[in-house]
Amino acid sequence: MDKVLPINPAIFSSLDISINISPVPCLKGDALLQKSVTIDYLSKKRVKNEGQAKQYYVHDSHPAIIDKEFWECVQLEMARRKQYLEAHGLNSYAHKPAENPFASKVICGMCNQAYGRVTWRSTTPRRVWQCGLRYRRKGVIGCDNRHVDDEVFVTQFINSFKGVGNWYYF
Template sequence: MSMLENEKYKGDALLQKSYTVDFLTKKRTQNKGEIQMFYVEDDHDAIISKRIWECVQLEIKRRKKYLEEHGTNSYSHRPERNPFASKIICGDCNKVFARKGWRSSTGVDRKVWQCSERYKVKGVMGCTNRHVEEETLIKAYLMAWNALVENREDFMEQWTEQLQSNNLLEGYRAEKFIEYTDGAEPLTEMDTDFMLKTLDHIKVFEDGTLLVVFLDGTEIECKNEEE
């Protein structure tokens, strides 16, 4: 993360982050307040805009809070293999669901998601929330996204207000969702890259309700009808 937080990418410079403690050996150490540092704006040509850099800082803070809130240490682990990792949240205990591989009595392999707190202590049941099939999660995401696209005009007021927000990340999200939904056709199959750009999380409740929460803050409720 340190690279993403480096102010040099937006064209600024923080001078004297480190300093020489021994001029004979030329040993340097990190400056933790021992000497004054100087911040210089527009020191050099930026690699990215200041707005994008500030959005990245807000996103780093948002993800850190997300990890703490849901009791996990990884925001996205191998998304190409497991795109829903850390994105399925328990509606009972607010912790993350984990993916399990189950095989039915007929030999059919299934991917299901179960609360990570269910058997945190071996042999002892913790959280009693239901499990959910991965196919159900995919259907819920597609249904929710298509509902957002089909009702785009109803969300435009919300996005327009967010564009004026003092929170740059909120404004950026609104801008992207306006772009994503402009002339968009309904999704008929899962697009992992697009899902990662739009989905914050899906919350699973015991009664079968699935709450799909998008990165712009929009929440759309779906019902899991599986047995």
């Protein structure tokens, strides 16, 4: 059963999509049996198996939908992202990454919290990034790090990306 079924690659076009669907072991061809048990056979009431009956894990019980190596990589990435979120006090890894690619990715060097994008409204709206602890409580400055303009992040990222050697994309 080492053969992997061909599927549409558009399903896994984004790593975030694959992370959301891949913790299920049946995708790699394995099965967990007796996840739920019937506690009353007359009323047919079923509950989650929390030790009432033995559970069985069957390897290669059916053809795999995704590669086992890919499934293991996704599990490692999920663990890495969970550790990252806990270390920086975040509750989500990406907030609309297409619109806001730096969200939850830029970390303050002084307090180890993520920078967030805010819009300052004066005569013309100005988008800046500031530390998440900068104004946690109204009127009290929590972190001494200053704000950074949105354009600075974009230009610094492009310059860094050009330094890697992939400059022809820009």
